[in-house]
């Protein structure tokens with residue numbers, strides 16, 4: 027078992043404290059995605075777990091072992107942690123089998139482990155190929171197989187799909203997910219892509235201001251973020267000022283139900299809802315409520331469309347509708363489900 031436990035981790039780079047009290051627990055055999063603004067320290071966190079930077083304070087445990095603790099730093103090669111770099115970094119002069127074998131101790135390089143790993147990443151027929159003969163996605167799968175070769179307790183993936191096109195990325199996410207699950211490895215995935223984090227990971231963490239601001243299941247992270255900062259990070263957010271009275275808020279969209287939260291007080295609030303919570307039509311489920319709006323912008327994505335809709339007070343909200351955008355400009359829109367409110 028290889029549960030990851032990070033407590034009070036502080037990492038200084040040059041003059042700057044990049045990580046400042048990171049606490050993160052990742053259950054054995056699960057994948058946690060790390061999201062956060064550019065430069066917030068996501069790669070630094072992976073490097074600290076791998077052993078390439080030495081924290082000033084804090085502890086990192088993997089399974090029953092302490093990787094970093096007071097007065098104790100385990101060497102990178104003794105940690106049982108594999109880092110899959112963004113570029114894959116295969117050896118061009120070695121064939122695929124030899125690239126994968128490179129991850130194994132010398133005495134195991136001729137064993138059946140290489141063919142097991144080729145099977146695991148779906149490249150059984152490519153043992154003799156050279157890296158340049160494979161597509162970008164296939165090369166990434168080889169890099170993953172090489173990382174998994176020594177059966178590490180922990181696999182670290184740093185933006186592994188960033189350089190790939192959208193279709194390849196979609197397929198590869200599912201393949202990498204199932205290869206990691208089959209290997210039983212615990213994994214940390216750094217990504218800029220919210221869809222990738224929500225669709226691939228068992229849990230999603232947002233790193234902000236040197237700390238973990240949120241770590242929860244993808245559904246709770248998307249639907250019930252604790253504050254506006256993290257809510258914005260997990261997908262598009264419609265923000266509107268409102269006035270909260272008796273569990274309902276008055277806002278430019280009419281009167282909406284608000285999720286009750288401990289500590290949320292009546293009075294001025296900022297409402298945060300997702301664009302798919304706005305629907306077009308003649309009113310709410312009971313045919314009442316909602317408000318009139320005028321479509322000012324349309325973006326068509328095939329499976330859905332995003333509309334910019336101006337409300338009567340001049341504010342503009344974004345609504346996501348299935349399929350094609352409507353042709354008419356004047357619409358009626360209403361809110362589905364309770365919305366979250368944050369103190370203002």
Ligand SMILES: Nc1ncnc2c1ncn2[C@@H]1O[C@H](COP(=O)(O)OP(=O)(O)OP(=O)(O)O)[C@@H](O)[C@H]1O
Pocket residue numbers: 039040041042044062063064065066067068069070071
């Ligand atoms: N050797 C270094 N000395 C000083 N500062 C550094 C060093 N390496 C990185 N930094 C700074 O530390 C911060 C965190 O870098 P890191 O690469 O971990 O961020 P990130 O969240 O992975 O960024 P991105 O999403 O843009 O890849 C950045 O502001 C970076 O400029």
